[in-house]
Amino acid sequence: MSGRNTSELHILCSASQLFLQPLWDHLRTWEALLQSPFFPAIFSITTYMGFCLPFVVLDVLCPWVPALRRYKIQPDFLPTAQQLLPCVGQTLYQHLIFVFPVTVLHWFRCPALLPREAPELFQLVGHVVFCLLLFDTEFFVWHMLHHKVPWLYRSFHKMHHQNSSSFALATQYMSIWELFSLGFFDMLNVTLLKCHPLTVLVFHVVNMWLSVEDHSGYDFPWSTHRLVPFGWYGGVAHHDLHHSQFNCNFAPYFTHWDKLLGTLRSAPSK
Numbered sequence: 001m002s003g004r005n006t007s008e009l010h011i012l013c014s015a016s017q018l019f020l021q022p023l024w025d026h027l028r029t030w031e032a033l034l035q036s037p038f039f040p041a042i043f044s045i046t047t048y049m050g051f052c053l054p055f056v057v058l059d060v061l062c063p064w065v066p067a068l069r070r071y072k073i074q075p076d077f078l079p080t081a082q083q084l085l086p087c088v089g090q091t092l093y094q095h096l097i098f099v100f101p102v103t104v105l106h107w108f109r110c111p112a113l114l115p116r117e118a119p120e121l122f123q124l125v126g127h128v129v130f131c132l133l134l135f136d137t138e139f140f141v142w143h144m145l146h147h148k149v150p151w152l153y154r155s156f157h158k159m160h161h162q163n164s165s166s167f168a169l170a171t172q173y174m175s176i177w178e179l180f181s182l183g184f185f186d187m188l189n190v191t192l193l194k195c196h197p198l199t200v201l202v203f204h205v206v207n208m209w210l211s212v213e214d215h216s217g218y219d220f221p222w223s224t225h226r227l228v229p230f231g232w233y234g235g236v237a238h239h240d241l242h243h244s245q246f247n248c249n250f251a252p253y254f255t256h257w258d259k260l261l262g263t264l265r266s267a268p269s270k
Contacts, residue, residue: 024118024198031114037107041100047205048091048172051212055168056084058218060208071218073240079167087169098176111195120198128203131189132253135207138185140251147250166243171215210253214239231255239265
């Protein structure tokens with residue numbers, strides 16, 4: 001019986017791997033780009049800006065489409081050009097001056113190697129979820145320390161809180177220390193779990209989308225926190241409250257650490 005179960009499990013794993021193999025084979029046709037030292041910085045900036053753009057468009061349309069305001073957490077706030085342009089400039093500057101040189105040095109030290117086989121689907125999903133949970137824990141500790149220790153807040157985190165009303169492009173409006181800290185957590189987790197390169201890409205895309213959504217200021221019926229049951233995921237309403245009230249909701253995504261340490265505050269239902 002155990003032999004039969006093992007055989008069935010092997011067939012299931014093989015099938016889940018075959019599910020991702022065509023996608024991975026297609027990505028490997030771009031192997032020269034994926035292994036290039038330019039790829040991490042290009043991937044990061046284009047993915048981030050691509051996720052921010054729809055919310056920027058919504059902010060532009062809001063004065064002309066009043067129905068959109070029902071989904072804004074702070075309906076009377078719209079970011080101005082004086083707020084948006086420094087955010088874009090800061091993001092481009094940091095990626096050009098800091099992120100790109102670091103990724104080039106990492107490429108010289110550890111050139112990217114692409115395996116021929118795709119990961120199993122269940123393994124990819126499990127690793128992405130586990131990486132998000134690890135990142136959530138690391139960020140919670142880091143974030144709370146930077147709010148509780150005045151020197152850390154003034155020196156490193158205050159910049160991110162210059163906009164009390166959050167908007168998508170403010171997601172990466174932060175000091176270079178903060179940007180590198182979060183990037184370090186990202187890379188540490190995928191390295192510890194020995195994630196497949198495809199899993200690493202998926203994790204970075206998911207993590208970037210969730211962080212942009214958290215700062216978007218829009219609470220849609222399909223927002224992530226409405227799709228995850230039992231209030232396990234705080235989401236945009238959760239994080240918007242942190243920006244407006246400052247001393248609560250330190251975890252970026254999930255709610256368990258804030259619940260355990262008594263720093264969870266629920267957003268009023270609209």
